[in-house]
Amino acid sequence: MEDLPGPLLLDILARLSDSADVARCRVASRAINSLAPEIRSVHLYCSHLRYAKSRSPLTRSSITPFKHVFCKLLSALHLVERVYLGIDKPLRLVSYDDVEDEDDDLFLTDVNFLRAWLPDVCPHLKSISISDFWVQSCWRRTDMLSLISSYCSKLVELEVKNAWLSVDGLTPMPNLTVLTLEFIRLDDENLEKYYLDVYSPLH
Template identity: 65%
Template structure:
């Protein structure tokens, strides 16, 4: 390997996903050792196996502390511009009650730990920084790491902090920052005013499970993309972002009294909430792609009386925590509110509701969605004859349909799946069929096409 040109070796070292391998390469040869200090990206993550070995009486004395390995990598590097440090996914899933770990060897947002390598060492040229903490050790310790980062990383463009309790007292402006992700973060502030004030140039903002906010308000004039997942119970949510184009808003087990979206340029909107209630949104004249999820789809769809601009529509009915009487939505409802849709995707709950409505009364009402070209559906297939009849009525009603992509649940018997595929292909040869499998919590798998 020493015979390879140094630029090529450096490129290979730069592509290593785990910098533990970079540390090992330093022991292989003098050439690799010398070039390793020129790598511009450091990515180091503590595995579940390493964590368990560090706790075992038989092996803990043999394990080099994680922070020591990281410090050695960082402090010996000459031109780092990207840093990712954290714990692997299995560790992120551990709860404090289950582990009761009061040590600080994986408390990675510890400001004293970060002070050892960030100020004066890598901060000047640093463009991207990601810290994914170990919640078991960080949840009961309030960290000022965000304040430290804002005081010395003036060229930072991308910042991620996950699984931590953060303080924003004394936060300094970071006008260069364009992307911010806060994931499973505890804040003591009642709102996001300090974040809005200190990060005025954000184009991408991700707030995933940020707790402790009572009346959160996002006020970002440059923002283009936003993902906001709320799991606590704020009284109201407000987004003022005149240049926002894409928004994913998930309100998990949350029923805010007020939801205000001041986003006139929004074109791609993903909204998931338990119940629409008194939810109201202003008109989006540029909305092209819309994804709706709710336990009460009928009432949620009713909040979008301006759906004529929507071309790509996805709907799904979420499972209810408690059985209640609801008004089921149907294809006529979708046609009335979204007449110009060309692509319609139906989640498993939505497909089930539509099949139920069809079984009770067929497809009634006027023909809408005259531009509909494609339907993607997630099926359970409880009764194959009902499913076939429903598909037949849909194809008869929407004559412009030319593509049907159907995903069948993995638990459906293979003989039923084969029967459905063969009957659909034979009965409607004009349609281009695509078939796949789906399962809760897993990525959809496409199996075959038939024309």
């Protein structure tokens, strides 16, 4: 591994689907450690196992908060173009009725969390994908669209899943060509007006 050309090694690292794996490789290799800051994307997903450990009284104290891990990985990069953040598929099946979770450690569309890292990476950011934890996000409305639209002028792709979104304060994003909203609760008075106009008993 140490003998591979730098550009090839960097290309391999950039193809890893989990930034946590990159962090582990940095510990094992000096060459990787020196090149890792040149990677331009962060891919981080919370597994069901990690979530379970963070809730267990036996292991809770040994688990670094997920948001803290993400911010640390992000701060280690020189330039960031893509951010992929979310939860693994098994966690999507967790029901609020089963958990009654009032924590916010996986409330990933929280504007306070976004403000902690977005201003530092926004100048070059082209793609954002956030898959929120519905158990924690379904009862918390977020103004993340307003925040992202005001900071990320070069954004081309935006994907948001499992969130309660507001469009208040949303500004045009002229470079955005791909928008994906999945399992979204959307607050938009224009949609409400459209619904009343179309489905009014007078029509």
